[in-house]
Amino acid sequence: MSAAAASGRGQPTVMHVRCPDHLPEELYRQVLEQLADLSPVVRALPPAAALVELKGALRYHGTDARGLGEILRIRTVSRLGMDVRVGIGPSITVAATASARTPEPGGVLAVAADQVTDWLAPLPVDALHGIGPRQAEALHDYGIHTVGLLAAVPPALVQRLLGGRAGREAADRSRGIDPRPVVPQAPPAAAAVRRTFPQHTLDGAEVRAALLGLVVRLGVLLRRRDQAARALTLALRFADGTSWEKTRRLTEPSAHDDDLRTAAYRLMDAAGLQRGRLTGIALKAEDLADAGQVARQISLDHAREARLAAEETMDRIRDRFGPGAIGPAAVFRRVS
DSSP states (O other), X not given: OOOOOTTSTTOOOEEEEEOOTTOOHHHHHHHHHHHHHHOSOEEEETTTEEEEEOHHHHHHHTSOHHXXXXXXXXXXXXXXXXXOEEEEESSHHHHHHHHHHSOSSOEEEEOOGGGHHHHHTTSBGGGSTTOOHHHHHHHHHTTOOBHHHHHHXXXXXXXXXXXXXXXXXXXXXXXXXXXXXXXOBOOOOOEEEEEEEEEEEOOHHHHHHHHHHHXXXXXXXXXXXXXXXXXXXXXXXXTTSOEEEEEEEEEEEEOOHHXXXXXXXXXXXXXXXXXXXXXXXXXXXXXEEEGGGSOOOOOSOHHHHHHHHHHHHHHHHHHHHOTTSSOOHHHHHHHO
């Protein structure tokens, strides 16, 4: 698949870059530096991918989008000793889907805007960026095996199969509709929240309520930053000056209160506090991922789906009335 001419109407302008798996962080940062030499608009997608907006870069470099992809490959091979897979398209979804279809160890696949529908149509439905295994299974059960078939299904039906937001996104992206811009972002640092107790506490209920409050704050922080945590670290500080810290990996990257709470409670149980006098708690989300690149799996758990819908509503309430406007009853009872 070749790119359109640089000055042509169908010229793709979004580049998605995939590095080899298990890439050391320092080498990943060097790849980002190579991307920054091509365009000022680079969004890091740790641990091994990135997005690049090419609109301003095409005229500056005097080449087309595919040419920039080849330039990047030459530089990473010659300077870093590694190849990359490059997908280029008119949107994030198309570019990311294209990079995943590029054979390893490296190559460039560019899809022009006027070719998107025809290119997407024959692909397996699980090849569409953002469709996870459980979503693909639900679509397969209904006889939808290709992206073209998904695009032909009424969006309302896709919403019933995959859930409201996930269904809307899948229906739009199968038709090549994805208006998200590439927003510059450096590799995200860990997100952390803390609580210090005014007095040393032995109260298990108070500690658990404080931990729940931190979970809610951390979840809101991650969702506002469009990030998801792959791991969670709990740190406890005691009155005698000692401390305890443990990290737990999440089953899949998440910024949802449900998942963060489960991991945090298991970490607290592992601490075995007994009679320890606490002076402070810290909860840190680590190994962060871009939330837009995390496939949202349908759980088939109606109670969980209802909690996720309620979470979106509570976030809107907090945005309008402040962070303390709504939250878990257990936290409010302890505060009162």
